[in-house]
Amino acid sequence: MKTIFVTGGAGFIGSNFIHEVLQKQTIKIINLDKLTYAGNLDSLRDVENDPYYTFIHGDICDKKLVEEILADYQPIAIVHFAAESHVDRSIDGPSEFIHTNINGTFSLLEAARTYWCDLARERNLHFRFLHVSTDEVYGTLGETGYFTEETPYAPNSPYSASKASSDHLVRAYHHTYGLPVLMTNCSNNYGPFQFPEKLIPLMILNALEGKPLPVYGTGQNVRDWLYVEDHCRAILTVLEKGIPGERYNIGGHNEKANLSIVHTLCDILDDKSPRADGKSYREQITFVTDRLGHDLRYAIDASKIQKELGWVPVETFETGIMKTLEWYLGNREWCQRVTDGSNRIKQLASEKL
Numbered sequence: 590m591k592t593i594f595v596t597g598g599a600g601f602i603g604s605n606f607i608h609e610v611l612q613k614q615t616i617k618i619i620n621l622d623k624l625t626y627a628g629n630l631d632s633l634r635d636v637e638n639d640p641y642y643t644f645i646h647g648d649i650c651d652k653k654l655v656e657e658i659l660a661d662y663q664p665i666a667i668v669h670f671a672a673e674s675h676v677d678r679s680i681d682g683p684s685e686f687i688h689t690n691i692n693g694t695f696s697l698l699e700a701a702r703t704y705w706c707d708l709a710r711e712r713n714l715h716f717r718f719l720h721v722s723t724d725e726v727y728g729t730l731g732e733t734g735y736f737t738e739e740t741p742y743a744p745n746s747p748y749s750a751s752k753a754s755s756d757h758l759v760r761a762y763h764h765t766y767g768l769p770v771l772m773t774n775c776s777n778n779y780g781p782f783q784f785p786e787k788l789i790p791l792m793i794l795n796a797l798e799g800k801p802l803p804v805y806g807t808g809q810n811v812r813d814w815l816y817v818e819d820h821c822r823a824i825l826t827v828l829e830k831g832i833p834g835e836r837y838n839i840g841g842h843n844e845k846a847n848l849s850i851v852h853t854l855c856d857i858l859d860d861k862s863p864r865a866d867g868k869s870y871r872e873q874i875t876f877v878t879d880r881l882g883h884d885l886r887y888a889i890d891a892s893k894i895q896k897e898l899g900w901v902p903v904e905t906f907e908t909g910i911m912k913t914l915e916w917y918l919g920n921r922e923w924c925q926r927v928t929d930g931s932n933r934i935k936q937l938a939s940e941k942l
Protein backbone atom coordinates (compact mmCIF):
# COMPACT_ATOMS: atom_id res chain seq x y z
CA MET A 590 0.00 0.00 0.00
CA LYS A 591 1.42 3.38 -1.02
CA THR A 592 1.46 6.26 1.44
CA ILE A 593 1.51 10.01 0.82
CA PHE A 594 2.70 12.28 3.62
CA VAL A 595 0.71 15.53 3.53
CA THR A 596 1.66 18.61 5.55
CA GLY A 597 -1.01 21.20 6.40
CA GLY A 598 -3.84 18.85 5.46
CA ALA A 599 -6.29 20.44 7.91
CA GLY A 600 -6.21 23.68 5.91
CA PHE A 601 -8.30 24.68 2.93
CA ILE A 602 -6.47 23.09 -0.01
CA GLY A 603 -4.93 20.26 2.02
CA SER A 604 -8.33 19.03 3.26
CA ASN A 605 -9.73 19.10 -0.28
CA PHE A 606 -6.66 17.20 -1.48
CA ILE A 607 -7.12 14.54 1.21
CA HIS A 608 -10.78 14.08 0.21
CA GLU A 609 -9.73 13.74 -3.43
CA VAL A 610 -7.09 11.07 -2.68
CA LEU A 611 -9.18 9.09 -0.20
CA GLN A 612 -12.03 8.75 -2.72
CA LYS A 613 -9.88 6.26 -4.59
CA GLN A 614 -9.20 4.09 -1.49
CA THR A 615 -5.86 3.00 -2.96
CA ILE A 616 -3.42 5.34 -1.21
CA LYS A 617 -2.90 5.97 2.50
CA ILE A 618 -2.59 9.54 3.77
CA ILE A 619 -0.58 10.73 6.76
CA ASN A 620 -1.58 14.29 7.61
CA LEU A 621 0.80 16.34 9.78
CA ASP A 622 -0.78 19.62 10.85
CA LYS A 623 -0.02 22.09 13.64
CA LEU A 624 -3.67 23.18 13.81
CA THR A 625 -3.05 26.90 13.71
CA TYR A 626 -6.13 29.16 13.51
CA ALA A 627 -6.40 28.01 9.83
CA GLY A 628 -6.30 24.29 10.58
CA ASN A 629 -9.76 22.84 11.01
CA LEU A 630 -10.43 19.19 11.84
CA ASP A 631 -14.14 19.77 11.13
CA SER A 632 -13.14 19.77 7.46
CA LEU A 633 -11.98 16.16 7.82
CA ARG A 634 -14.72 14.77 10.13
CA ASP A 635 -16.05 12.47 7.43
CA VAL A 636 -12.68 10.72 7.00
CA GLU A 637 -11.37 10.69 10.56
CA ASN A 638 -12.16 6.97 10.95
CA ASP A 639 -11.11 6.03 7.44
CA PRO A 640 -8.51 3.22 7.71
CA TYR A 641 -6.56 4.90 4.89
CA TYR A 642 -6.19 8.13 6.90
CA THR A 643 -3.96 9.07 9.88
CA PHE A 644 -3.79 12.48 11.52
CA ILE A 645 -0.69 13.59 13.44
CA HIS A 646 -0.80 16.82 15.39
CA GLY A 647 2.58 18.50 15.07
CA ASP A 648 4.81 21.13 13.53
CA ILE A 649 6.82 20.83 10.31
CA CYS A 650 9.59 22.72 12.12
CA ASP A 651 9.97 19.71 14.45
CA LYS A 652 12.55 17.84 12.37
CA LYS A 653 12.76 14.89 14.75
CA LEU A 654 9.01 14.30 14.51
CA VAL A 655 9.13 14.55 10.71
CA GLU A 656 12.04 12.08 10.61
CA GLU A 657 10.06 9.64 12.78
CA ILE A 658 7.03 9.92 10.53
CA LEU A 659 9.13 9.27 7.44
CA ALA A 660 10.83 6.27 9.03
CA ASP A 661 7.57 4.82 10.39
CA TYR A 662 5.33 5.27 7.35
CA GLN A 663 7.85 5.25 4.48
CA PRO A 664 5.82 7.44 2.13
CA ILE A 665 6.37 7.55 -1.62
CA ALA A 666 5.77 11.30 -1.59
CA ILE A 667 5.58 14.39 0.58
CA VAL A 668 2.99 16.92 -0.54
CA HIS A 669 3.84 20.12 1.29
CA PHE A 670 0.90 22.48 1.86
CA ALA A 671 1.66 23.66 5.41
CA ALA A 672 2.16 27.41 5.50
CA GLU A 673 0.97 30.68 6.88
CA SER A 674 -1.11 31.77 3.90
CA HIS A 675 -2.90 35.08 4.45
CA VAL A 676 -1.29 38.19 2.94
CA ASP A 677 -2.98 40.65 5.35
CA ARG A 678 -1.72 38.71 8.37
CA SER A 679 1.81 38.72 6.89
CA ILE A 680 1.65 42.52 6.68
CA ASP A 681 0.51 42.81 10.31
CA GLY A 682 3.03 40.26 11.64
CA PRO A 683 5.56 38.67 9.28
CA SER A 684 7.60 36.62 11.78
CA GLU A 685 5.34 33.54 11.82
CA PHE A 686 5.53 33.52 8.01
CA ILE A 687 9.31 33.47 8.09
CA HIS A 688 9.28 30.77 10.74
CA THR A 689 6.83 28.34 9.13
CA ASN A 690 7.21 29.05 5.43
CA ILE A 691 11.00 29.32 5.32
CA ASN A 692 12.36 27.51 8.39
CA GLY A 693 9.59 24.92 8.28
CA THR A 694 10.23 24.11 4.62
CA PHE A 695 13.98 23.95 5.31
CA SER A 696 13.43 21.54 8.19
CA LEU A 697 11.16 19.36 6.04
CA LEU A 698 13.68 19.35 3.18
CA GLU A 699 16.46 18.28 5.51
CA ALA A 700 14.40 15.40 6.88
CA ALA A 701 13.33 14.44 3.34
CA ARG A 702 16.92 14.49 2.10
CA THR A 703 18.07 12.09 4.83
CA TYR A 704 15.06 9.84 4.26
CA TRP A 705 15.55 9.80 0.52
CA CYS A 706 19.29 9.09 0.80
CA ASP A 707 19.04 6.45 3.53
CA LEU A 708 15.84 4.64 2.72
CA ALA A 709 14.09 5.51 -0.46
CA ARG A 710 17.13 5.47 -2.73
CA GLU A 711 18.46 2.23 -1.24
CA ARG A 712 15.16 0.44 -1.76
CA ASN A 713 14.61 2.07 -5.11
CA LEU A 714 11.42 3.75 -3.89
CA HIS A 715 9.84 6.15 -6.34
CA PHE A 716 9.99 9.18 -4.03
CA ARG A 717 8.83 12.76 -4.77
CA PHE A 718 8.79 15.98 -2.72
CA LEU A 719 6.01 18.18 -4.09
CA HIS A 720 6.11 21.78 -2.92
CA VAL A 721 2.81 23.67 -3.24
CA SER A 722 3.38 27.35 -3.94
CA THR A 723 1.69 30.44 -5.27
CA ASP A 724 1.74 32.74 -8.30
CA GLU A 725 2.31 35.65 -5.90
CA VAL A 726 6.06 34.90 -5.97
CA TYR A 727 6.18 36.49 -9.44
CA GLY A 728 5.08 39.92 -8.17
CA THR A 729 2.59 41.99 -10.10
CA LEU A 730 1.64 42.34 -13.78
CA GLY A 731 0.44 45.44 -15.59
CA GLU A 732 -2.70 45.44 -17.73
CA THR A 733 -1.37 42.70 -20.02
CA GLY A 734 0.85 39.59 -19.98
CA TYR A 735 0.98 36.33 -18.05
CA PHE A 736 3.27 34.64 -15.52
CA THR A 737 5.17 31.77 -17.11
CA GLU A 738 7.55 29.36 -15.38
CA GLU A 739 10.39 31.60 -16.60
CA THR A 740 9.03 34.85 -15.11
CA PRO A 741 11.63 36.21 -12.66
CA TYR A 742 10.65 36.20 -9.00
CA ALA A 743 9.66 39.60 -7.58
CA PRO A 744 7.57 38.97 -4.44
CA ASN A 745 5.97 42.06 -2.93
CA SER A 746 4.46 41.00 0.41
CA PRO A 747 6.06 39.24 3.39
CA TYR A 748 3.83 36.24 2.54
CA SER A 749 4.97 36.00 -1.08
CA ALA A 750 8.60 36.69 -0.11
CA SER A 751 8.48 33.82 2.39
CA LYS A 752 6.96 31.50 -0.23
CA ALA A 753 9.54 32.63 -2.81
CA SER A 754 12.27 31.87 -0.33
CA SER A 755 10.89 28.38 0.28
CA ASP A 756 10.63 27.81 -3.50
CA HIS A 757 14.32 28.70 -3.86
CA LEU A 758 15.26 26.25 -1.11
CA VAL A 759 13.26 23.47 -2.76
CA ARG A 760 14.87 24.20 -6.13
CA ALA A 761 18.35 24.23 -4.53
CA TYR A 762 17.79 20.83 -2.88
CA HIS A 763 17.20 19.39 -6.32
CA HIS A 764 20.15 21.17 -7.92
CA THR A 765 22.58 20.46 -5.06
CA TYR A 766 21.51 17.10 -3.65
CA GLY A 767 19.39 15.68 -6.45
CA LEU A 768 16.30 15.47 -4.21
CA PRO A 769 13.44 14.60 -6.60
CA VAL A 770 11.35 17.72 -6.08
CA LEU A 771 8.36 19.04 -8.00
CA MET A 772 7.14 22.63 -7.66
CA THR A 773 3.72 24.07 -8.42
CA ASN A 774 2.75 27.75 -8.50
CA CYS A 775 -1.00 28.19 -8.49
CA SER A 776 -3.37 31.14 -8.73
CA ASN A 777 -6.10 32.02 -6.20
CA ASN A 778 -8.17 29.04 -5.11
CA TYR A 779 -11.81 29.06 -4.05
CA GLY A 780 -14.24 26.35 -2.97
CA PRO A 781 -15.41 24.40 0.10
CA PHE A 782 -13.63 24.53 3.48
CA GLN A 783 -11.87 27.90 2.95
CA PHE A 784 -11.31 29.92 6.12
CA PRO A 785 -13.61 32.96 5.97
CA GLU A 786 -10.85 35.57 6.06
CA LYS A 787 -10.28 35.06 2.31
CA LEU A 788 -12.30 37.07 -0.21
CA ILE A 789 -14.98 34.64 -1.39
CA PRO A 790 -16.06 32.98 1.89
CA LEU A 791 -15.73 36.31 3.73
CA MET A 792 -18.12 37.98 1.30
CA ILE A 793 -20.63 35.12 1.35
CA LEU A 794 -20.78 34.92 5.14
CA ASN A 795 -20.78 38.69 5.71
CA ALA A 796 -23.57 39.08 3.16
CA LEU A 797 -25.74 36.47 4.87
CA GLU A 798 -25.07 38.00 8.30
CA GLY A 799 -26.01 41.50 7.09
CA LYS A 800 -22.47 42.80 7.64
CA PRO A 801 -20.53 45.19 5.35
CA LEU A 802 -18.74 43.65 2.35
CA PRO A 803 -15.30 45.30 2.56
CA VAL A 804 -13.61 45.83 -0.83
CA TYR A 805 -10.03 47.12 -0.96
CA GLY A 806 -9.46 50.43 -2.83
CA THR A 807 -11.70 50.59 -5.87
CA GLY A 808 -11.89 46.80 -6.22
CA GLN A 809 -10.00 46.78 -9.52
CA ASN A 810 -7.19 44.39 -8.47
CA VAL A 811 -7.30 41.36 -10.72
CA ARG A 812 -6.66 37.74 -9.74
CA ASP A 813 -6.90 34.48 -11.66
CA TRP A 814 -9.31 32.07 -9.90
CA LEU A 815 -9.21 28.28 -9.84
CA TYR A 816 -11.71 25.91 -8.23
CA VAL A 817 -9.86 24.07 -5.46
CA GLU A 818 -10.69 20.57 -6.72
CA ASP A 819 -9.07 21.45 -10.06
CA HIS A 820 -5.94 22.50 -8.16
CA CYS A 821 -5.95 19.18 -6.26
CA ARG A 822 -6.29 17.23 -9.52
CA ALA A 823 -3.39 19.25 -10.95
CA ILE A 824 -1.22 18.38 -7.94
CA LEU A 825 -2.01 14.68 -8.40
CA THR A 826 -1.16 14.97 -12.10
CA VAL A 827 2.20 16.62 -11.33
CA LEU A 828 2.90 13.98 -8.69
CA GLU A 829 2.22 11.20 -11.16
CA LYS A 830 3.72 12.60 -14.37
CA GLY A 831 5.86 15.64 -13.48
CA ILE A 832 9.61 15.68 -14.10
CA PRO A 833 11.78 16.13 -10.97
CA GLY A 834 13.32 19.57 -10.75
CA GLU A 835 10.55 21.12 -12.87
CA ARG A 836 8.06 23.81 -11.88
CA TYR A 837 4.46 23.91 -13.16
CA ASN A 838 2.18 26.94 -13.18
CA ILE A 839 -1.46 26.13 -12.44
CA GLY A 840 -4.32 28.48 -13.23
CA GLY A 841 -7.88 28.65 -14.45
CA HIS A 842 -7.77 31.43 -17.08
CA ASN A 843 -10.40 33.17 -15.01
CA GLU A 844 -9.14 36.70 -14.52
CA LYS A 845 -11.58 38.71 -12.44
CA ALA A 846 -11.43 42.06 -10.68
CA ASN A 847 -12.25 41.76 -6.97
CA LEU A 848 -15.30 44.01 -7.34
CA SER A 849 -16.66 41.87 -10.14
CA ILE A 850 -16.37 38.76 -7.90
CA VAL A 851 -18.29 40.53 -5.14
CA HIS A 852 -20.97 41.63 -7.61
CA THR A 853 -21.32 38.05 -8.90
CA LEU A 854 -21.70 36.68 -5.36
CA CYS A 855 -24.29 39.34 -4.47
CA ASP A 856 -26.29 38.63 -7.61
CA ILE A 857 -26.38 34.87 -7.02
CA LEU A 858 -27.31 35.38 -3.37
CA ASP A 859 -30.08 37.82 -4.38
CA ASP A 860 -31.52 34.93 -6.35
CA LYS A 861 -30.82 31.99 -3.99
CA SER A 862 -31.21 33.56 -0.57
CA PRO A 863 -32.85 37.00 -0.95
CA ARG A 864 -32.56 39.63 1.78
CA ALA A 865 -35.65 40.01 3.94
CA ASP A 866 -36.03 43.67 2.91
CA GLY A 867 -35.94 42.73 -0.80
CA LYS A 868 -32.88 44.90 -1.46
CA SER A 869 -29.75 43.64 -3.20
CA TYR A 870 -26.76 42.40 -1.24
CA ARG A 871 -24.77 44.92 -3.33
CA GLU A 872 -26.06 47.55 -0.86
CA GLN A 873 -23.67 46.06 1.73
CA ILE A 874 -20.52 46.74 -0.36
CA THR A 875 -18.16 49.15 1.44
CA PHE A 876 -14.91 50.40 -0.07
CA VAL A 877 -12.04 50.36 2.46
CA THR A 878 -8.45 51.67 2.48
CA ASP A 879 -6.35 49.63 0.09
CA ARG A 880 -3.99 46.89 1.32
CA LEU A 881 -0.36 48.08 1.66
CA GLY A 882 1.64 47.26 -1.48
CA HIS A 883 -1.43 45.66 -3.09
CA ASP A 884 -0.40 43.88 -6.32
CA LEU A 885 -2.49 45.05 -9.27
CA ARG A 886 -2.87 41.95 -11.39
CA TYR A 887 -1.94 38.26 -11.43
CA ALA A 888 -2.54 36.05 -14.47
CA ILE A 889 -1.18 32.57 -15.09
CA ASP A 890 0.00 30.95 -18.29
CA ALA A 891 -0.76 27.29 -17.52
CA SER A 892 0.13 25.97 -20.97
CA LYS A 893 3.10 23.91 -19.72
CA ILE A 894 1.07 21.64 -17.42
CA GLN A 895 -1.67 21.44 -20.04
CA LYS A 896 0.63 20.50 -22.93
CA GLU A 897 3.19 18.37 -21.10
CA LEU A 898 1.05 16.62 -18.49
CA GLY A 899 -2.44 16.86 -20.01
CA TRP A 900 -4.13 18.62 -17.07
CA VAL A 901 -7.04 20.97 -17.78
CA PRO A 902 -9.48 22.43 -15.26
CA VAL A 903 -12.91 20.81 -15.14
CA GLU A 904 -14.79 23.78 -13.71
CA THR A 905 -15.43 27.14 -15.33
CA PHE A 906 -15.68 30.11 -12.99
CA GLU A 907 -19.46 30.04 -13.40
CA THR A 908 -19.83 26.37 -12.37
CA GLY A 909 -17.18 26.61 -9.66
CA ILE A 910 -18.63 29.70 -7.99
CA MET A 911 -22.12 28.17 -8.01
CA LYS A 912 -20.81 24.98 -6.35
CA THR A 913 -18.93 27.08 -3.80
CA LEU A 914 -21.94 29.19 -2.91
CA GLU A 915 -24.16 26.15 -2.60
CA TRP A 916 -21.57 24.52 -0.33
CA TYR A 917 -21.47 27.52 2.03
CA LEU A 918 -25.28 27.77 2.05
CA GLY A 919 -25.55 24.03 2.79
CA ASN A 920 -22.86 23.93 5.49
CA ARG A 921 -23.90 26.68 7.87
CA GLU A 922 -22.80 24.70 10.94
CA TRP A 923 -19.22 24.40 9.60
CA CYS A 924 -19.30 28.16 8.93
CA GLN A 925 -20.77 28.97 12.35
CA ARG A 926 -18.19 26.90 14.22
CA VAL A 927 -15.29 28.39 12.31
CA THR A 928 -16.51 31.97 12.77
CA ASP A 929 -17.27 31.64 16.50
CA GLY A 930 -14.10 29.56 17.06
CA SER A 931 -15.93 26.60 18.62
CA ASN A 932 -14.17 24.21 16.23
CA ARG A 933 -10.88 25.26 17.80
CA ILE A 934 -12.12 24.96 21.36
CA LYS A 935 -12.80 21.27 20.72
CA GLN A 936 -9.44 20.84 18.97
CA LEU A 937 -7.55 22.49 21.81
CA ALA A 938 -9.45 20.47 24.44
CA SER A 939 -8.69 17.18 22.71
CA GLU A 940 -5.00 18.13 22.54
CA LYS A 941 -4.91 18.28 26.34
CA LEU A 942 -6.29 14.74 26.80
Ligand code: NAD
Pocket residue numbers: 596597598599600601602603621622623624625626627628629647648649650669670671672673674675689693721722723724752774775776777778779784
Ligand atom coordinates in the same frame (compact mmCIF):
# COMPACT_ATOMS: atom_id res chain seq x y z
P1 NAD B 1 -4.47 27.39 4.90
O1 NAD B 1 -3.99 28.60 5.63
O2 NAD B 1 -5.93 27.19 4.71
O3 NAD B 1 -3.90 26.07 5.59
C1 NAD B 1 -2.60 25.97 6.07
C2 NAD B 1 -2.52 24.73 6.94
O4 NAD B 1 -1.16 24.58 7.37
C3 NAD B 1 -3.37 24.81 8.20
O5 NAD B 1 -4.07 23.60 8.41
C4 NAD B 1 -2.36 25.03 9.32
O6 NAD B 1 -2.77 24.52 10.57
C5 NAD B 1 -1.15 24.28 8.77
N1 NAD B 1 0.12 24.76 9.32
C6 NAD B 1 0.54 26.04 9.45
N2 NAD B 1 1.76 26.08 10.02
C7 NAD B 1 2.12 24.79 10.23
C8 NAD B 1 3.29 24.17 10.77
N3 NAD B 1 4.32 24.91 11.21
N4 NAD B 1 3.33 22.82 10.83
C9 NAD B 1 2.29 22.06 10.38
N5 NAD B 1 1.16 22.61 9.87
C10 NAD B 1 1.08 23.94 9.79
O7 NAD B 1 -3.71 27.44 3.49
P2 NAD B 1 -4.24 26.98 2.06
O8 NAD B 1 -5.01 28.09 1.46
O9 NAD B 1 -4.84 25.63 2.18
O10 NAD B 1 -2.85 26.89 1.28
C11 NAD B 1 -2.08 25.69 1.30
C12 NAD B 1 -0.80 25.91 0.52
O11 NAD B 1 -1.10 26.29 -0.81
C13 NAD B 1 0.08 27.04 1.10
O12 NAD B 1 1.42 26.63 1.01
C14 NAD B 1 -0.20 28.21 0.18
O13 NAD B 1 0.93 29.06 0.09
C15 NAD B 1 -0.46 27.51 -1.15
N6 NAD B 1 -1.35 28.22 -2.08
C16 NAD B 1 -2.56 28.68 -1.66
C17 NAD B 1 -3.40 29.30 -2.59
C18 NAD B 1 -4.77 29.78 -2.18
O14 NAD B 1 -5.45 30.45 -2.97
N7 NAD B 1 -5.27 29.47 -0.98
C19 NAD B 1 -3.00 29.48 -3.91
C20 NAD B 1 -1.75 28.99 -4.29
C21 NAD B 1 -0.93 28.35 -3.37
